[in-house]
Amino acid sequence: MTGNSNQKILQFNFKNISRYINKSTLKNTLYFSGGIVLFMVGVIVYGIILNLRDIPLNEAMREKGYTKLENTNIIIDRKTYSLALYEDTVLIKSYRASFGKNINTPKSRAGDDATPVGDYQICSIDTASKYHKFLQLNYPNIHDSMEGLRLGWISQITFDNLKFEFYHEGCVDSNTPLGGHIGIQGIGEYNSIFKNLPFVYNWTDGSIAVSNEDIDEIYSVIKEGTKVVIK
Numbered sequence: 001m002t003g004n005s006n007q008k009i010l011q012f013n014f015k016n017i018s019r020y021i022n023k024s025t026l027k028n029t030l031y032f033s034g035g036i037v038l039f040m041v042g043v044i045v046y047g048i049i050l051n052l053r054d055i056p057l058n059e060a061m062r063e064k065g066y067t068k069l070e071n072t073n074i075i076i077d078r079k080t081y082s083l084a085l086y087e088d089t090v091l092i093k094s095y096r097a098s099f100g101k102n103i104n105t106p107k108s109r110a111g112d113d114a115t116p117v118g119d120y121q122i123c124s125i126d127t128a129s130k131y132h133k134f135l136q137l138n139y140p141n142i143h144d145s146m147e148g149l150r151l152g153w154i155s156q157i158t159f160d161n162l163k164f165e166f167y168h169e170g171c172v173d174s175n176t177p178l179g180g181h182i183g184i185q186g187i188g189e190y191n192s193i194f195k196n197l198p199f200v201y202n203w204t205d206g207s208i209a210v211s212n213e214d215i216d217e218i219y220s221v222i223k224e225g226t227k228v229v230i231k
Helices: 002-020 023-052 057-063 142-150 156-168 212-219
Strands: 072-077 082-087 090-096 118-126 134-137 183-185 227-230
Touching: 057 090, 082 212, 090 212, 118 183, 134 212, 142 156, 183 212
Parallel strands: 072 227
Antiparallel strands: 072 082, 082 090, 118 134, 118 227, 134 183
16 A cells, blocks of 8 residues: 555656646756757867967977076966966966966965965975975065064064075965965866866966966976066
């Protein structure tokens, strides 16, 4: 009896559901879902085509007359979403870059999800990062620390410690109200998706992200001490 009762209840429920869903509605839903899938596939394919037009770094170097880069520096522009690799004052190659989720203001405090603005240096290189490679910058610099002191976010003692570390130890303490551990990084395990988007998606906590392939190229010509300007 129980089995028959359950069967009747299921049949009753299906009949009730069918009253609200007709074939036309189902067909429109399938068309709409299929359209979204096709649109996303088209976006990825377009992004792949754009990436195929990119030339490798060694080819870009040859075009500018270089076989080796010895005085590399980097200029990062938040407005054009770009990372430009220079040999002294000669532009060698530009890369598309993503930034912190808060793109409207420069970084000033921990947890603000913003990318810093100013003059920095690569102070540490991590080749085993979950983001493929991580080139840490010496944020906060002296200007960042002075601004934090002026606004009362850090004490004079913390400022003095940050100043000493900035001048004598390269990387500075990231466990202060100003935050830290900001750098140039790859995308990591989602590289195949994000690198093929034909638009910029700012997703980091403040670091500058390029594709895994791009960070490999940048890594091959930089070193600790390489100058990085973010504007």
